[in-house]
Amino acid sequence: EPEVTQTPSHQVTQMGQEVILRCVPISNHLYFYWYRQILGQKVEFLVSFYNNEISEKSEIFDDQFSVERPDGSNFTLKIRSTKLEDSAMYFCASSEGLGPYNEQFFGPGTRLTVL
């Protein structure tokens, strides 16, 4: 069964450093998403991406964040200068289509720890 994959599973970085979280969505999916879950809290939407551009972003997704689809398979989330409060689990998701009847398939997550 096709699945979304994410690397690395755990990333530890120093405050102020740049990190890139990588995702490989399901191959025939067209819509891509990043979500964040701070430890012990609910999952929050960050950004959605379609046709090589951001289609929606939350207030969390400030100028420190960027997303990119550098090739036909990868989808990345970059945090330019990490802060302590960026420590969280980051989930990538992909969907075949839009609308409430289309399931978003989640990857296993990358746990980011900022020291």
Next chain:
Amino acid sequence: AQKITQTQPGMFVQEKEAVTLDCTYDTSDQSYGLFWYKQPSSGEMIFLIYQGSYDEQNATEGRYSLNFQKARKSANLVISASQLGDSAMYFCAMREAEEDDKIIFGKGTRLHILP
């Protein structure tokens, strides 16, 4: 106002008993989808079950069923014959037609299955 409300932060249930996890939602859309996800201690988000707002019948997937009461805006998850492996965090979530891109999550219920 919260879009998704899960009123049970934690539950303890004896193995083999059925368990109901509560979820109420708030939307003015006529078209929306409701999801339940399981998050074990390892952190990944596992899709369990989906209910569309226009679906006449309650969704079922193996031991999981969704008790959908549209007029009450309620979408409770029922797990029959609980197992020790069901111990996890459970999130109710919604995707609205007017907010095509993102899934909105509740705060979750931590379920403990007792042997």
